[in-house]
Amino acid sequence: MSENRHMAFICSKGNLDMAYPALIMGWAALGNGVDVTLFFTFWGLDLINKHRVDHLEIAPVGITSMKTGMMGFPVNMGIPQLAGVLPGMTAVATSLMKKKMEELDVPPVREMLQMLHDAGAKIYGCKMTVDMMKLTKEDFLDVVDGVVTASEFIDITEGAQIIFI
Amino acid sequence: MATSVLENIPLNEEGFLTDPSVWNEEIAKALAEQEGIELTEKHWEVIRWCREAAARSGASPTLRQITTGTGLSTKELFNLFPKGPAKKVARIAGLGKPEGCI
Numbered sequence: 001m002s003e004n005r006h007m008a009f010i011c012s013k014g015n016l017d018m019a020y021p022a023l024i025m026g027w028a029a030l031g032n033g034v035d036v037t038l039f040f041t042f043w044g045l046d047l048i049n050k051h052r053v054d055h056l057e058i059a060p061v062g063i064t065s066m067k068t069g070m071m072g073f074p075v076n077m078g079i080p081q082l083a084g085v086l087p088g089m090t091a092v093a094t095s096l097m098k099k100k101m102e103e104l105d106v107p108p109v110r111e112m113l114q115m116l117h118d119a120g121a122k123i124y125g126c127k128m129t130v131d132m133m134k135l136t137k138e139d140f141l142d143v144v145d146g147v148v149t150a151s152e153f154i155d156i157t158e159g160a161q162i163i164f165i
Numbered sequence: 166m167a168t169s170v171l172e173n174i175p176l177n178e179e180g181f182l183t184d185p186s187v188w189n190e191e192i193a194k195a196l197a198e199q200e201g202i203e204l205t206e207k208h209w210e211v212i213r214w215c216r217e218a219a220a221r222s223g224a225s226p227t228l229r230q231i232t233t234g235t236g237l238s239t240k241e242l243f244n245l246f247p248k249g250p251a252k253k254v255a256r257i258a259g260l261g262k263p264e265g266c267i
C-alpha cells in the first residue's frame with residue numbers, strides 16, 4: 001500500500017483574511033482523505049492563541065485588491081490607500097468580512113480549527129516564535145498538539161507537500 | 166458478494182453513479198463495501214439526510230452542511246466514513262461530488 005498523501009501548511013500570517021486559506025484547503029484535504037499538518041509561526045500564532053483568535057482583523061491599508069464592491073457599495077472601484085488609515089476603517093473592513101464569511105456559511109477561525117482538529121489534522125506552534133513572543137502552553141487553544149522546533153517540523157512533514165502562507 | 170449488484174451499473178472514472186436515478190439501497194451497500202464500510206443505522210441516517218438535502222437544493226451537501234443538518238459531530242462523521250468522507254458519503258448516497266468548500 002502506498003503511503004497516504006500528506007499536506008502541511010505553514011501559517012505565518014495573523015490577519016483575518018490570511019487565516020482562512022490554510023483552514024479551507026486543509027478542511028478540503030481532510031475531506032478527501034489527505035493527512036493534514038498545520039504549523040503556526042510568527043503572526044500566524046495569533047490563530048491558535050486563545051486570547052487573539054476571536055479578534056483577528058483585516059486592515060484595508062496595503063490591500064490594493066480591496067474594492068468598494070466588497071464593502072457593500074454598488075459600484076466596484078478602488079479605495080484610496082489614504083482612506084484606509086482613517087480611524088475605524090479596520091473595524092469596518094473586519095466586520096464586513098466576518099459578515100461575508102457568515103453568509104457563505106464559513107465558520108469563525110476558532111470553530112474551523114476545532115473542525116480540522118476533530119477531523120484528524122495535527123496542529124503545532126513554532127518553538128522559536130513562541131519563545132520570542134513569550135507565550136506558554138496556557139495561551140494556546142486546546143486543539144494545539146504541541147510546540148515544535150523547525151527541525152521537528154521537517155521530520156514530521158517528511159514526504160508531505162508543503163504550502164507556505 | 167454484494168459488489169455484483171454493481172455489474173451493470175455505469176460508474177464514472179471516479180466511481181460515482183453516472184445516472185443517480187438508478188440508486189437504491191443495495192447499490193449503496195455495494196458502493197460502501199468497495200470503500201471498506203459496512204453500513205450501520207448511523208450511516209443510513211447520513212445517507213438519507215444527504216439524499217433529502219440534495220433533492221431540496223439540487224447539490225450534494227458539504228461536510229459542514231452534513232454535520233449541521235444531522236447533528237453529528239465532525240469526529241463522528243469522520244469515524245463513520247474514514248479517510249475522506251466528502252467523496253465517500255456522496256458516492257455511497259448516489260450523488261455527485263459536493264460543490265461547496267466547507
